[in-house]
Amino acid sequence: MKILAIDTSCDETSVAVVENDCVLSNVLSSQIQSHKEWGGVVPSLARRKHEELIDLVIEFALKRSKINLEDVDVFAVTRGPGLAIALEVGIKKIKEFAKKFNKPVVAVNHMEGHVYSTLAKNAKGNPKIDYQFPLLAVLVSGGHSEFVLMRDHGNYEIIGETLDDSLGEAYDKVGRMLDMGYPAGPVLERIAESGDENKYELPIPMRYSKDANMSYSGLKTAAMKLINDELKISDSGLRIADYKKATEKVSSKDAKQIVSDISASFQKAAVTQVLLKTKYALENILNEYGIKDILIGGGVAQNKYLRKEFRKAFGKQYRIHYPNSKRLYTDNAGMIGVAAYYNALRKNFVKDLDSIDRDPVWRIDQIS
Ligand code: KG4
Ligand code: ZN
Numbered sequence: 001m002k003i004l005a006i007d008t009s010c011d012e013t014s015v016a017v018v019e020n021d022c023v024l025s026n027v028l029s030s031q032i033q034s035h036k037e038w039g040g041v042v043p044s045l046a047r048r049k050h051e052e053l054i055d056l057v058i059e060f061a062l063k064r065s066k067i068n069l070e071d072v073d074v075f076a077v078t079r080g081p082g083l084a085i086a087l088e089v090g091i092k093k094i095k096e097f098a099k100k101f102n103k104p105v106v107a108v109n110h111m112e113g114h115v116y117s118t119l120a121k122n123a124k125g126n127p128k129i130d131y132q133f134p135l136l137a138v139l140v141s142g143g144h145s146e147f148v149l150m151r152d153h154g155n156y157e158i159i160g161e162t163l164d165d166s167l168g169e170a171y172d173k174v175g176r177m178l179d180m181g182y183p184a185g186p187v188l189e190r191i192a193e194s195g196d197e198n199k200y201e202l203p204i205p206m207r208y209s210k211d212a213n214m215s216y217s218g219l220k221t222a223a224m225k226l227i228n229d230e231l232k233i234s235d236s237g238l239r240i241a242d243y244k245k246a247t248e249k250v251s252s253k254d255a256k257q258i259v260s261d262i263s264a265s266f267q268k269a270a271v272t273q274v275l276l277k278t279k280y281a282l283e284n285i286l287n288e289y290g291i292k293d294i295l296i297g298g299g300v301a302q303n304k305y306l307r308k309e310f311r312k313a314f315g316k317q318y319r320i321h322y323p324n325s326k327r328l329y330t331d332n333a334g335m336i337g338v339a340a341y342y343n344a345l346r347k348n349f350v351k352d353l354d355s356i357d358r359d360p361v362w363r364i365d366q367i368s
Helices: 032-036 043-065 084-101 110-117 167-177 185-192 217-231 240-249 253-285 304-314 333-345
Strands: 002-007 012-019 022-030 074-080 105-109 135-140 145-152 155-161 293-297 319-321
Touching: 002 043, 002 084, 002 333, 012 043, 012 333, 022 043, 022 333, 043 084, 074 084, 074 110, 074 333, 084 105, 105 110, 105 333, 110 135, 110 145, 110 293, 110 333, 135 253, 145 253, 155 253, 167 185, 167 217, 167 253, 185 253, 185 304, 217 253, 253 304, 293 304, 304 319
Parallel strands: 002 074, 074 105, 135 293, 293 319
Antiparallel strands: 002 012, 012 022, 135 145, 145 155
């Protein structure tokens, strides 16, 4: 089954061609450079960029896969969650194609895409992935952090989630305070490598709550106060301009070490929360499910510290699966195409094309 998939949920314009669960091409045009100067994603700018880029990205994806548009069996598009006005761009395009070629459409949940990013194969059908249901999916992206019980294809229950910021957002916000640009997550990880993670003790919110929920706003505030105290940026509160000054100071050896130590200490607290809550979920919520597999998807799943800690904590007892290529971690249409394939096997097609509408807050457990 040949599927053309589009994801325009946030700041990547992405189009993929997949054949069953194998990704033949997965092209994306990142808008990060355009949003960088605003320190985050600007929805109206995202929409305009998607509109400008979409046709070209479709052309590239088809060319790379050596598949013609007429040979596509199913069209797939992200319906949500995401930025409403950005999602609309992909949906409009897919509607046009489906009508023109009279082919079915799968409207995919973006978080279901992140789940399937860990099960996607390359064009040669590799790697072979051994997994069994029920399983636990840990989704750590810029938009979401959640624990999902996956009973079968298309059958999800959210058993825990963040009550405020996502893990990626926490990295981005703390990194932004340290003037690490946008998105700051990967930069903060690199700087943390030369820091002492035990130098500062930062709080792990909800550490003792008897559930698998998480929270990052308290940690973020504590990190903000620590930055202020240690770098002595300002007595009157925090301003972005102050952080700029801080990074100028970073050229001095001491300040550089402080930034590394704060980064490492923040990272330890942030990742420990995910580990503790994964443990809680496995031991207290899923203890009777006989879980063997953990899927970890989303942008932050690339983080080497998180991966090492997951391996240490769960590697002996569980099989841990990550996406098999860099492109499958952050937002991409390849994962949407693979999710669409499993939906198509169940004939989960959109019944009335004109009724597909974006759903910016569509939860994975609301998929029917
Ligand atoms: O999955 P994704 O593209 O976004 C959403 O679907 O929301 O993930 C992007 C997020 C950003 O917050 C980025 O800072 C974070 O993933 N990220 C990382 C790393 N690489 C990406 N965070 C920490 N360490 C990394 N290596
Ligand atoms: Zn995403």
